[in-house]
Amino acid sequence: MSQTVQPYPLHFKPDFKERVWGGRALERFGYDVPEGHIGEGWMIADHPNGVSHVLNGELAGQGLDQIREKLGAEWFGSKGSHSGNGRFPLLIKLLDCNDDLSVQVHPTDDYAGLPKGELGKTEMWYVLDAKPDAKIIYGLKSGVNRESFAAAIAEHRIMDSLQVVSVQAGDTFYIPAGTVHALCAGVLVAEIQQNSDTTYRLYDYDRPGLDGKPRELHIEDSLNVTAYEGAGATRMKTDGAKPGEWLTLARSPYFVTDKGIVDGEWKVSTTPESFDILIVAEGTGAIRWGAGTLDAKAGDCFLIPAPLGEYTLAGRFTVLRSRVE
Incomplete structure (x- = not known):
């Protein structure tokens, strides 16, 4: 790949992921979705767990990781080319929540328990579609602290500590690291996040994973990284958007x-x-x-x-x- 490639918009072939909570909704966008319960399309991805590949133009067939190595400093911009771990700074996903996702929380960049090379995970969701009664879990109820949260988890009543909100298409949620959250059944979401795949699970409804065994929980890490006073999470309706204005x-x-x-x-x-x-x-x-x-x-x-x-x-x-x- 020469350094003289003229810049042009890149369209990628997603990397699809099977998830116990996934479904078939990503087919509606015309993608060739593999068999199974497909929960995530990693649309723009440069991560050890998934890379998207260019579909169009001179760089067709190249992974975003290859483009980053050859052209990143020039193409990603003076700020966009610095991510904290040398990779592309963001990970863009479409999520088909055919069933409830686990209740989870993400660490900040400075958490001592992070896997080597991983960043923290601040993210946001934009709801593309939602069934009429769709809900999500978004933060803790007021007054919940580490001690009361740990007790609720130990006594199998974690749901009593969580805030549940109704969602509609067009709603957006900003989820800084430390915010306890879960997408629930019946939503289709675009997710913009730091380029990280570190998730700590608090609760998974006692269900079997894809291999038939319960999925691992990470209670101690979760209790450590949860922002009990709030991390600055915000939500908004977006129907105020007007043509030609951001x-x-x-x-x-x-x-x-x-x-x-x-x-x-x-x-x-x-x-x-x-x-x-x-x-x-x-x-x-x-x-x-x-x-x-x-x-x-x-x-x-x-x-x-x-x-x-x-x-x-x-x-x-x-x-x-x-x-x-």
Whole structure:
């Protein structure tokens, strides 16, 4: 791969993951989803546990890990090329929650128990679709401390400590490390997160995993990393988004995510500091830049290199844009 590849928007073949809670909903986006209970599509991924590969243009067939090694300093931007562990800084997923996910919590970057090379995991969710009665677990009830939480876990009444909220399509949730959370059955979610695969499980409904055995729990690590006073988690409805304007959904030290409505043509631009990641939430259209056009439809995720500069979103679709600031 030469260093003279002209920057262009990258579209990736996802890396799909079977999960005990997964289903078949990711097929609706036109992906060739493998057999089984597929819970996660790793859409833009550069991690030892999963890498996405480019589908289009000169770099077709290359993994994001290869692109990062050859072009990362130039293509990811002055801030986007620094992640804390040398890899691409974000991991972008689509999640099909056909059943409840385990109740879990993620560590911060400085947690002593982190596996070697792993970062903490601050993330956010954008709800693409939700069944009428869908709910999620989002944080602890007020007044829960380490002692009372540990007792509730030991006495098999953890659910009494957790906050359960109803969700609808278009809702967004920012989940800083330390926030206890769980997606529940009936939601389809876009997840933007630090490039980490470290999850501590508190509770898994006493169900068997894919191998028929209960999945491992991580009670001590979970109790250690939970932010009992709150970690700054926020949620919002996003139906206030207007065509041609960015509505900020989440601002973290690791990413800033905005929602935009494309209705016709909208000229936007990368910055020298960061790539743009685009997730098409609904609708259809195209991305146009100096040298070409790329079709865009619901479920597509694109990486726009920092040096591309100006590009145009055209058509009628809803898009999530994430970048590093």
